[in-house]
Amino acid sequence: MTRARVLAHGTLHCFPIGLRDAQGNPVNAEVSAVVHDGERLILASDKPIPGEERSAVFAVDVDGEGRPDEASLVYFTQPLIKQATKYEDFALTADGRHVLATTGFDRIAEDSHALNAYNHLLIWPLGNPDAVSVVDPDPRDGVEGSLELRAKLDAAIGTPYYKIEGLAAIPGERGDGLLLFGVREQGKHHDNFEYVCRVVGAHYRVSAAGNLTFVDELRSLYRFDPERFEAVRHVCGLSSLEYDPYNHRLYLLTSFETEQDGVERIGGYLWVMSLDDFTAGREPQLVGDESGAALEFEHKAEGLAVLDAARLFVAYDNDRHLGLGAIDARDERHASEAPYTVLAMDA
Template identity: 75%
Template sequence: MTRASILQQGTIHCFPAGLRDAKGELVNAEVSAVAFDGERLLMASDKPIPGEERSACFALPMTDAGPDDSKLAYYTQPLIKQAVKYEDFALSADGRHVLATTGFDRLDADSNALNDYNHLLIWPLGKPDDVQVVDPDPRDGVEGSLELRGKLNGAIGFPYYKIEGLAAIPGERGDGLLLFGVREQGQAHDDFEYVSRVIGAHYQITANGNLEFLDEMREFYAFDPDSVDGVRFECGLSSLEYDPYHARLYLLTSFENEVDGEEYIGGYLWQMSLEDFRARRAPELVTNPEGQPLEFEHKAEGLAVLDHDRLFVAYDNDRNLELGSVDERDERHACEAPYTILEISASPAS
């Protein structure tokens, strides 16, 4: 049995308090992607953060005392600023490159107006100036990973979908297997079901530092979290994370439900060995120290392995400002993103 205990909780100031967008509306921190490069937390909001000197993607040191947002730095490279609706980060299987995906949840068939929502980016660790678009459209001047979108279309099999997970694991070919987590699929953005599917393809890093796929994109895994005892609400996959210390894969699922007019948000954490993943066995639901299912009180959207025993969880509560147990205050400022640091341990089966 895998158990998680809370080591630390808090909030990260992602931009100045009171920041407003071009319409005069208060900007809200909605962190949906996180990775850890050994020194820094890389984070991204799935909503733009306005300002020439800012972007939705940023980094901050991870110290012994926790995240240090006094040294937060934005990634303002044009390609990184251009992509919209970041959903997950991953390190390449060898840990030398950063990968960032958007949601791929919208495209205008008659124009390039929504191409910014369709990006997979790659850059060498610590060198965001060298960012490149993966699998771009071959036509000059057409932005976005549109070749990749065609491959996702074929593997997912629905006209509408949303990507929210990304992880690179060791594979049988090339430099590894790149996995995409599917959260929603259906006929349209207002006609879909929540799912927990994982599709992917083997890849290699090219001589110029880009990524190319070596085989056909296909489904590798799927499960139904709602059918597991202790899961109280309908969930969809919200993040994937490879744990190289234990050769396992973490899957994060989250929910946003309304029951009798009351909103419920939260999430669950799952883990499985790479062997079990390849055999398509059921994942294990991580529990709290008392052995009950670990249910996050916030909408868990980002997950990063910090070291052998610790995980970092980022929350995207949309416009919900309640802090719950994260802070003694009742509500966060719109510029703050709540987080939790967990310690993971294995207990012998009873």
Template identity: 75%
Template sequence: MRARPISHGTLECFPAGLVDDSGEPVHAEVSAVVYDGKRLILGSDKPIPGEGRSSVFSVDIDDEGRPHPETLGYYTQPLIRSAIKYEDFALTADGRHVLATTGFDRISDRDHSLNAYNHLLIWPLGDPDRVQVVDPDPRDNVEGSLELRQRLTAAIGVPYYKIEGLAAIPGERDDGMLLFGVREQGQHFDDFEYVCRVVGAHYRVNDSGALIFTDDLREVYRFDPGEFDAVEHVCGLSSLEYDPYNHRLYLMTSFENESEGLDSIGGYLWLLSLEAFARGEAPALVEDDEGNTLVFEHKSEGLAVLDRDRLFVAYDNDRELALGSVDGDRDEKHACEAPWTLLKMVE
């Protein structure tokens, strides 16, 4: 399978010149995106400060799939605003609800100060006012999906991990299976390895719109990008996306060496039929038009399926401003802008 870039661009995610409480510039770091059939919903893994703003926002797209910046609107529901470090979005397998996960990469044993990094949220399509926390702590007034965190820790098997992928696929029972992609794992945030693991469990959504797990989370898939000769960088999983039109999964991996700038960041795109996924087979590495491995110029973090053959890719370059070939008129983006690419998949 090959992917052909249709369009590139940048999206202004908040007003230029925005600063945080310490006076430092705020950077657009889009790490999550999903298409709900009408608009793109995007999420930043860093807070976007200010009344009337949040790190989750949406934009309409034109017929070609390009975002319309003038339609940008923020999701300001308290639950959505309180969660920190969004890493991936998904639709439930029936397409009726939106799911949003944070990274689950930090927690405090002493207090609840880091609970905001541990959230899985769900809301009905088009109705974020009805957002709920999935698998919350049973104690009153304790924020976060802390019961889910215990399930994740048991399934992943190490004290430190980072969730960067989320997808829901049809299942043989209930409403389907919910998949979490693991990018990092280890003993501590400064003692880890990059991985491409998927843990999952079956689920259902009840009449109140709450997501209920119906069995235990467990490892359901893993692969090693380093076993592919065409992969020249150490990668970790950065996004999962279910393609309901072709009944397959897209996996995205990214690499980064923050000390060396744009030349040392990027990513790869992979695909896998649901049958091959169930059998644990290796994914196929997507190629470009010339039959070479497709290598993203920027750190690919968010992926949305628009239709049968078009994909929207969002990049999170952290504080790297270089645009490369995304914009032929400029060398650097503004801090408020997130680069993106529109792809068409071809046989």
């Protein structure tokens, strides 16, 4: 069994305390995406962070313990990055040269472009977000969003409604890469769906100009059912994918938000598998804690980043839940704070 040890817990202020939106409502930090670019963490909230000088995407340095340094926080304010809404996961391309960012693709307007902001896959060169571009846009000029990609996701997933929450790029068999999209929800409608742990994807290439193109059809690649594992106590959906280039393996996060005995419960689990097992469709391994029991997060684990060969950074999106539990001695976080955990992975 692969086991994990907690190295650190903490919270990160993502914007000033007391920030409100244009309607006067308090803004809540809901970090759902994170990636380590080799030097710093890039994070995103799945809700907008208002202010001309801010955006839902930002970067922070990390110290020697893997903790984010909020004094170094810098927002990515490029128009395309500010335009996309409901970020759900980040990834590096398989060669580590570009950053990819996906939104949830969980809503689209049938008769207008009003909801196109929810349908974006973005790419930019590592360290240069000013060069961001949209992947697989609508071929018509002036229509923004990855609408061609949405049509491909429709065909691969096969249901009218779905929600993308995972993104990872792994080495391909032909010198290119294989881009993986993790599906958390699928069904007939946003209020008539099932939680799933499913992966669809396709091979891709990145041109010298930094454009990503798919070289074959998007298709269903993998699926597993966490409920088959006795240690899993709640119905889960996939919440993040992360390729570990140091150990050539794939991490999966699942999270739950449920009600039991009249009490709302949130949390998550961590899974790991080799690329061979992924290709063969085998079940992943449920990561354990130091005692060998299943590692069950007390917060809603939504973002995962590989810091190095032995450490992971887990970001939590607790929605409106303000309780901190073991994260902090305080009872509640500020709405501007995002809780996190740094883990050491022991084989």
